Amino acid sequence: xxxxxxxxxxxxxxxxxxxxxxxxxxxxxxxxxxxxxxxxxxxxxxxxxxxxxxxxxxxxxxxxxxxxxxxxxxxxxxxxxxxxxxxxxxxxxxxxxxxxxxxxxxxxxxxxxxxxxxxxxxxxxxxxxxxxxxxxxxxxxxxxxxxxxxxxxxxxxxxxxxxxxxxxxxxxxxxxxxxxxxxxxxxxxxxxxxxxxxxxxxxxxxxxxxxxxxxxxxxxxxxxxxxxxxxxxxxxxxxxxxxxxxxxxxxxxxxxxxxxxxxxxxxxxxxxxxxxxxxxxxxxxxxxxxx
Amino acid sequence: xxxxxxxxxxxxxxxxxxxxxxxxxxxxxxxxxxxxxxxxxxxxxxxxxxxxxxxxxxxxxxxxxxxxxxxxxxxxxxxxxxxxxxxxxxxxxxxxxxxxxxxxxxxxxxxxxxxxxxxxxxxxxxxxxxxxxxxxxxxxxxxxxxxxxxxxxxxxxxxxxxxxxxxxxxxxxxxxxxxxxxxxxxxxxxxxxxxxxxxxxxxxxxxxxxxxxxxxxxxxxxxxxxxxxxxxxxxxxxxxxxxxxxxxxxxxxxxxxxxxxxxxxxxxxxxxxxxxxxxxxxxxxxxxxxxxxxxxxxxxxxxxxxxxxxxxxxxxxxxxxxxxxxxxxxxxxxxxxxxx
Amino acid sequence: xxxxxxxxxxxxxxxxxxxxxxxxxxxxxxxxxxxxxxxxxxxxxxxxxxxxxxxxxxxxxxxxxxxxxxxxxxxxxxxxxxxxxxxxxxxxxxxxxxxxxxxxxxxxxxxxxxxxxxxxxxxxxxxxxxxxxxxxxxxxxxxxxxxxxxxxxxxxxxxxxxxxxxxxxxxxxxxxxxxxxxxxxxxxxxxxxxxxxxxxxxxxxxxxxxxxxxxxxxxxxxxxxxxxxxxxxxxxxxxxxxxxxxxxxxxxxxxxxxxxxxxxxxxxxxxxxxxxxxxxxxxxxxxxxxxxxx
Numbered sequence: 001x002x003x004x005x006x007x008x009x010x011x012x013x014x015x016x017x018x019x020x021x022x023x024x025x026x027x028x029x030x031x032x033x034x035x036x037x038x039x040x041x042x043x044x045x046x047x048x049x050x051x052x053x054x055x056x057x058x059x060x061x062x063x064x065x066x067x068x069x070x071x072x073x074x075x076x077x078x079x080x081x082x083x084x085x086x087x088x089x090x091x092x093x094x095x096x097x098x099x100x101x102x103x104x105x106x107x108x109x110x111x112x113x114x115x116x117x118x119x120x121x122x123x124x125x126x127x128x129x130x131x132x133x134x135x136x137x138x139x140x141x142x143x144x145x146x147x148x149x150x151x152x153x154x155x156x157x158x159x160x161x162x163x164x165x166x167x168x169x170x171x172x173x174x175x176x177x178x179x180x181x182x183x184x185x186x187x188x189x190x191x192x193x194x195x196x197x198x199x200x201x202x203x204x205x206x207x208x209x210x211x212x213x214x215x216x217x218x219x220x221x222x223x224x225x226x227x228x229x230x231x232x233x234x235x236x237x238x239x240x241x242x243x244x245x246x247x248x249x250x251x252x253x254x255x256x257x258x259x260x261x262x263x264x265x266x267x268x269x270x271x272x273x274x275x276x277x278x279x280x281x282x283x284x285x286x287x288x289x290x291x
Numbered sequence: 292x293x294x295x296x297x298x299x300x301x302x303x304x305x306x307x308x309x310x311x312x313x314x315x316x317x318x319x320x321x322x323x324x325x326x327x328x329x330x331x332x333x334x335x336x337x338x339x340x341x342x343x344x345x346x347x348x349x350x351x352x353x354x355x356x357x358x359x360x361x362x363x364x365x366x367x368x369x370x371x372x373x374x375x376x377x378x379x380x381x382x383x384x385x386x387x388x389x390x391x392x393x394x395x396x397x398x399x400x401x402x403x404x405x406x407x408x409x410x411x412x413x414x415x416x417x418x419x420x421x422x423x424x425x426x427x428x429x430x431x432x433x434x435x436x437x438x439x440x441x442x443x444x445x446x447x448x449x450x451x452x453x454x455x456x457x458x459x460x461x462x463x464x465x466x467x468x469x470x471x472x473x474x475x476x477x478x479x480x481x482x483x484x485x486x487x488x489x490x491x492x493x494x495x496x497x498x499x500x501x502x503x504x505x506x507x508x509x510x511x512x513x514x515x516x517x518x519x520x521x522x523x524x525x526x527x528x529x530x531x532x533x534x535x536x537x538x539x540x541x542x543x544x545x546x547x548x549x550x551x552x553x554x555x556x557x558x559x560x561x562x563x564x565x566x567x568x569x570x571x572x573x574x575x576x577x578x579x580x581x582x583x584x585x586x587x588x589x590x591x592x593x594x595x596x597x598x599x600x601x602x603x604x605x606x607x608x609x610x611x612x613x614x615x616x617x618x619x620x621x622x623x624x625x626x627x628x629x630x631x
Numbered sequence: 632x633x634x635x636x637x638x639x640x641x642x643x644x645x646x647x648x649x650x651x652x653x654x655x656x657x658x659x660x661x662x663x664x665x666x667x668x669x670x671x672x673x674x675x676x677x678x679x680x681x682x683x684x685x686x687x688x689x690x691x692x693x694x695x696x697x698x699x700x701x702x703x704x705x706x707x708x709x710x711x712x713x714x715x716x717x718x719x720x721x722x723x724x725x726x727x728x729x730x731x732x733x734x735x736x737x738x739x740x741x742x743x744x745x746x747x748x749x750x751x752x753x754x755x756x757x758x759x760x761x762x763x764x765x766x767x768x769x770x771x772x773x774x775x776x777x778x779x780x781x782x783x784x785x786x787x788x789x790x791x792x793x794x795x796x797x798x799x800x801x802x803x804x805x806x807x808x809x810x811x812x813x814x815x816x817x818x819x820x821x822x823x824x825x826x827x828x829x830x831x832x833x834x835x836x837x838x839x840x841x842x843x844x845x846x847x848x849x850x851x852x853x854x855x856x857x858x859x860x861x862x863x864x865x866x867x868x869x870x871x872x873x874x875x876x877x878x879x880x881x882x883x884x885x886x887x888x889x890x891x892x893x894x895x896x897x898x899x900x901x902x903x904x905x906x907x908x909x910x911x912x913x914x915x916x917x918x919x920x921x922x923x924x925x
Contacts (some may be wrong), residue, residue, distance in 0.1 A: 007731045014726065018740050021800065022747070022850050024766050025755045026504035040769045106650040114345070115643035116636075121651065128658040132861035134882040135906035138898045139661035139668060162657035165650055185343050188363040189370040189447075190437070191393035194362070194642040200389075204380045223748035225864045230890065241750040248754045248868055259758060262751040273746035277739050284805060285812040345637065362638040 022266065029053075029260040036256050052260035056081055080235045081261065082245050089238040091153055092218045095160045099217035100210065103165050107172030108198045112184060129166035133226050141230045151237045156228060160221040168213035171283045175209035176202055212283020215276050219269045239264050293444035293477045294319045295340060295351055302335050302501075309335045311501040312349065317572020319354075322471050322478040326488040327498035333481045334449055340479060341447050342366045353445070364393075366445075369438035373450040376429040377422040377437075384418040387436045394441075408436040412466075428459045432589070435466075439474065446471075448480045452487060464490060485525045489513065497521045503584070505607070519550065519626040520536035522619060528555050528583065528594045534623065538566040540600045540614065542631040549629065550601075552619035555596045558611045565612030572609050584609070662906070669900040675893035688900035698901075700876050701884040704791060706875060708880060709859040712795045716855050717848070719799065720806035725840075727807070741804040749801065753868030756797035760784050784870055785794045787877035794865050794878060806851045813847030814840065856912055861905065875919070881905050 028036050029052055030045040056078055109115065109120050140159060141150075149155040179202060187197045203210075225241040232238045244261045275281060295317040302310040310332040317323045325333035336343040340351065342363030351359045369390075377386050384405055391401045409415045412432045422430055431451060438446060452460045468491055471478050473612070480489055488495050489509045497504045497512060497520075505517035516522035522530045530552045531537075537551040558588065560631055561567045574585035577599065584595045586609055595611065603609055620629040636644070669688055673681045692698045727738060744752075759766045762782035771777035784790055817840065825835045863882040866872065872879040872887065885905065889898030 002729075007729060008724075010726050011731075011733060011737060013739055014723070015740065018743055018804075021742060021755050021759060024759065025751075028758065037764050038923055039763065040773070041764055041766065055847075065462040095920060096661055102650045102653065105646040109643040109646040113639050113643045113646075115640045118643070121647050122655065124651065124659075128654050131658055131662060132857075132882075132906055134861050134885055134904075134907045135473075135665070135861055135902040135909070136658065136661050138885070138902050139665035140657070140897060141889075142895065143666065158653065161658055162653050169650065170660065180374060180376065181373045182372045183378065185338075185341075185363075186370070186372060186376035186378075188343060189341060189368065191364045193362065193364050194639075194646070196393065198646075201378065219746060223750075225748070225750050229867075241748055242752065245750050245868060248750075248757065249871075255758065255761075255764065258754055261814065262754050263749050264668075266746075266751045268747040273742040274739060277742055280742065281738075281808055285808050345639070360637060 023250045025259055025262055025266075028256065029263045031256060033254045033256045036259075052256045053264070056260055056264070058259060077255065078247075081240070081264075083235050084238050084240045084243040085264070086284065087153060087237060088222055091156050091160065091239060092221045094153075094157045095164060095221040098157065098161055098213045099164050099168055100214055102161065103168040103172055103213060104203070104210070106165075107169045107176060107203055108194070110169070111173045111176035112197070112202070113194060125169055128162065129170075132161070137226055137230050140227065144231055151232055151234055153237050153277070155231055156237065156239070159215075159227050159231065160224060163224070163227075164217040164220045166218060171213050171216070172206065172209050174207050175283075179205050189232075208248040208279045209283055211276055211279040215272055215280050216283065219272065222269055295445065295477060295479065296350075296352040297336075297340075298350040298352070299397045300351060301338060301347050302304040302332070302339060302344060303335060303347045309501050310339070313501075313503060315503065315506070317477060317479060319477055320475050322480065322491055322493045324492035324495045325479065325481045325489040325498060326483070326485065326495050326524070328483055331498040332501035333483075333498050335501075337447055337449055337479060337481045340445075341368055341370055345482070366597075367441075367443060368445040368447055369430075369441055369443035370449065371438050371451045373453055375422070375434045375454075377430055377433055378395065379422050382418065383420050383422070383425070383433050383436075386422070386433055387414075387440050402559070404440050405436075408440045410617060412440075414438050415521050427455050428463065431455060431463060432466075433572055435470070438517050441468065442474070446474070446476050446478045448478065451480075453482070453484065460487075467491065485527070485584060489525070497524060509568045513628070515628065516552075516619065517628050519552075519621050522552050522621070522628075528596070530554050530619070531593040532621075533588070533590045533593065535569070536588040537593075538615055540615050540618050540620055540631065543629055547629075548623040548628075550621045550623050552621065553593060553613060554617070554619075555594045557617045558595050558597060558613060561610050561612040564614065566615055567610055567612055569608060569610040572605055572607050575603055575605050578607055586611075640644060665899045665902055669903050671896050673895040675895060681896075684896070684913055685725050688897045688903070692897055692900055692904070697876070697879065700879050701881045704876070704878060705860060705880045705882075708791055708795055708862075708878075709825070709856060711792060712853065712859040712862075713855045715795070716799045716802050716806055717851055720810055720851060721844075721848075723803065723807040724810035724814055725836075727811055728820050741807060743804075744801045745804040745806075747801060749864040750868060752797055752801050753865045756793070756800070756865075757784070757869050760793055764900075785874050787874050790870055790874065790877040796868055797865055798859065798862060802855060806855060809851055810844060810847050813844055817843045853912065857909055858911070860909055 027043065027045055030048040030050070031042060032047070032049075032051065035042050035046055106121075106125070110118060110125075144150055144155050147155075178199050183205070184197055187201045194202055222239075223241065224239075225245065228239045228242050229245070232242060240290050242259075244265055247258045295314050297315040299461075300310060300313045301308065301507070313332075313336060315336075325336060331461070335344060339346050339596045342358070342361060342365075343427075346359050349359070350357060353366070360366075378389065381389065387405045387408055390399050391404060405418070409418055412435060414429070414432055414436060417425065417429060417433075422433070425433065431454075434451070448467070452463050455463060464487060467480075469492075480491060489512075492509050494506060494508055494513050496506045500522055505512055505521045507515070507517075512521060513525055516525065516530075519532065520555075523532065531554075532550050532552050534548075534550055537553055539549070539551065544547055559565060568588060570586040570588040570593075572584055573587055576583040578596075580599065581596050582599050582601060582603065584597060584603060586593055586595055597603070597611075621627060622629055648700050670680050670683060670685060672684045672687070684731045723741075727734060727741075747755075758764075760783040761779060762768070762785065765783070767783060768777065768780040772780070785791055821839050821843070822835060830838060836863045861882055862880075863886065866878055866880055867886070870878045872883045881901070882905070885898055888894050888901060
């Protein structure tokens with residue numbers, strides 16, 4: 001009995017701590033500027049509605065802006081939100097797709113083939129994982145600028161690829177090592193080269209790890225801020241976090257818009273995380289036990 | 292057309308040598324068994340023949356072709372694994388068809404071949420199932436099917452029966468023997484089970500520590516073991532080895548320090564031409580068809596297998612006869628056989 | 632020794648080439664280039680004169696008061712964040728390791744902070760800390776723990792800890808998940824044996840759980856340290872180094888020096904110092920991860 005009470009208490013605290021802040025953000029995003037600035041605050045939206053979202057999405061439309069009729073300033077940057085959403089999506093999908101191809105081939109080679117330089121390759125991959133972004137960002141900026149690739153989505157994609165690939169390789173190696181070696185041997189005997197063994201044995205048998213890798217790559221590029229901040233300067237390549245950071249740091253922006261923009265950015269990753277929860281957990285924690 | 296010749300084949304892992312300068316000529320159509328305890332290098336040898344392990348040193352020939360550096364998928368060998376190694380995401384039919392599919396055999400031909408193999412191995416009703424819906428014996432038959440569907444000239448088997456229960460092992464053993472007669476292919480079979488080796492092999496290579504101890508027919512290995520290791524590895528119960536207490540065969544020089552071996556079954560009632568030995572019976576284990584005895588001799592205790600009608604009781608004294616010609620003599624220092 | 636590559640070596644080279652190429656271009660080359668830059672006096676507003684100055688940038692930064700402040704702030708932030716994250720994660724993992732109804736749901740909920748973009752995390756907590764309309768003031772006053780509203784992020788004594796709190800909220804879940812998997816791998820027999828031996832709940836935690844948790848704990852500690860020591864996003868969004876220099880960390884200093892003052896030479900030198908520091912700390916992790924796969 002005491003145990004059940006304790007568990008219930010802990011569960012409540014847990015939910016409050018983990019979900020509370022996000023629920024508060026969500027609640028704020030559904031309120032009008034006048035409601036959100038009430039003291040003491042409205043815990044729940046008195047008149048919940050999607051008005052903030054529709055205002056943001058039609059920010060380019062001046063009529064909508066004028067007609068809002070409520071105190072609240074929508075910065076001109078809001079018009080960039082939709083294009084940046086599109087940029088984020090594009091970068092995320094490219095990174096996820098390329099990451100999968102790159103890390104699949106590399107992880108297969110490292111986990112399965114006994115080749116000269118295997119150890120060196122593994123250490124190189126793991127080592128790049130620990131270089132801090134902030135230390136890379138200065139030289140990256142100079143390199144990309146000299147190449148004239150500032151404001152190109154391609155530069156972002158390649159950068160994120162390098163940021164995500166070491167970890168996804170690690171996920172896949174851990175998973176590959178769990179696939180019985182005899183299956184590989186059988187496939188080689190049956191007539192597969194390395195490409196065939198990858199295609200016929202490792203690819204079909206490691207779907208959970210592949211999903212985890214895909215998710216990780218997409219979410220990382222969707223959430224990334226520092227490189228995007230430095231490597232992009234206009235709407236042609238700016239991603240969602242950049243536009244939202246602009247919202248936050250612009251003191252004239254209404255809180256309701258800021259919060260609504262936050263909800264827009266949080267939604268895709270959270271949905272993906274919930275849908276693919278099992279794969280992500282097993283992927284992220286691969287190797288933790290033995291490591 | 293597939294004789295396999297190993298010339299000085301060596302496998303090193305760092306500073307450890309798993310297989311040491313192995314010379315072995317496997318004839319075309321022969322059933323060769325590599326027999327030995329775990330870690331003796333038999334599986335490594337098989338993997339090198341398959342191409343699954345790189346050969347550190349030496350040459351491997353298939354007939355007269357040097358295949359030392361050839362990757363496994365270019366070697367045209369078939370292999371059956373202890374773990375069966377069936378592709379879990381493919382059905383039985385797809386598993387069997389896989390090697391043919393990779394060789395771009397026309398679809399109709401694949402179907403015909405799969406149906407034929409399934410018929411031969413009694414797998415026809417199982418063709419649509421997946422490996423996890425099969426019993427161990429069925430899985431091993433599928434693995435065999437996947438190997439024979441290609442009609443390979445070289446067949447490699449890595450302890451294919453050790454995951455099966457005793458009864459199934461017997462029937463699979465005869466199935467494999469039958470396949471060998473039908474296919475007329477060269478078989479290389481790895482096992483640690485002496486009974487499998489003795490029943491299946493044309494010739495056995497007994498290995499230890501990466502070195503072949505003896506290469507001979509099953510009879511030769513059993514009747515004329517080259518050294519103490521081979522003598523004690525084959526035979527159940529193990530051969531009795533004593534320094535004293537057993538008669539010295541007349542071909543052993545006087546004064547030489549030797550160990551005498553007596554197979555448990557090589558005893559009879561005392562009689563003409565036999566040396567007579569006596570001792571106290573310490574343990575009687577009836578095995579049904581015969582009886583196993585532990586008898587204390589002057590030089591140590593020995594295990595004997597005698598017909599059940601001997602009716603011996605524990606604690607009694609027993610006299611029995613031994614044919615000196617059936618004794619084995621080994622040099623005590625080198626442990627090598629001293630031949631008559 | 633044969634010079635011709637085997638089939639395995641050739642295949643591996645082809646399969647590994649794309650990744651190594653990307654990592655070389657986007658990680659290895661910039662790191663080397665960065666060292667080269669750090670030896671020059673490069674100011675972007677003066678693009679034509681960029682003299683080679685040896686280690687002058689390093690010397691100047693090591694003697695700079697801002698650098699000393701930044702090191703202090705980074706250390707405090709890292710120690711607080713890592714400690715609290717780890718302790719909290721152990722608690723959450725212990726809790727989720729119990730079997731009870733709804734356990735799976737709570738497990739899923741754990742991914743919410745993990746998936747939240749750090750920019751949104753920053754704006755969310757900034758909004759919670761808001762001096763007039765924020766949740767924190769309202770809640771504390773309502774609970775009677777606070778007399779009047781305060782400007783939380785404006786308090787130099789609190790800022791660093793409040794940012795740390797936001798970071799902990801986002802980083803704790805992964806740490807908890809890692810520890811949870813490690814815990815789940817502890818054989819039940821160990822607990823049963825301890826129970827039979829008469830160990831209390833606390834003794835079982837100390838003598839069974841903690842030792843078995845050690846590898847996971849090491850991983851979490853080093854990983855969280857790596858993340859915290861280089862963290863940037865929250866500092867930009869929430870305080871921009873302020874108030875005063877209350878949240879002036881190393882990564883913020885690098886950003887200001889490089890992209891506000893446009894002094895790329897010193898920025899690169901600072902980056903290099905931070906990279907070295909991180910490398911030193913993560914050497915452990917590479918060894919731990921590498922040993923398994925080598």
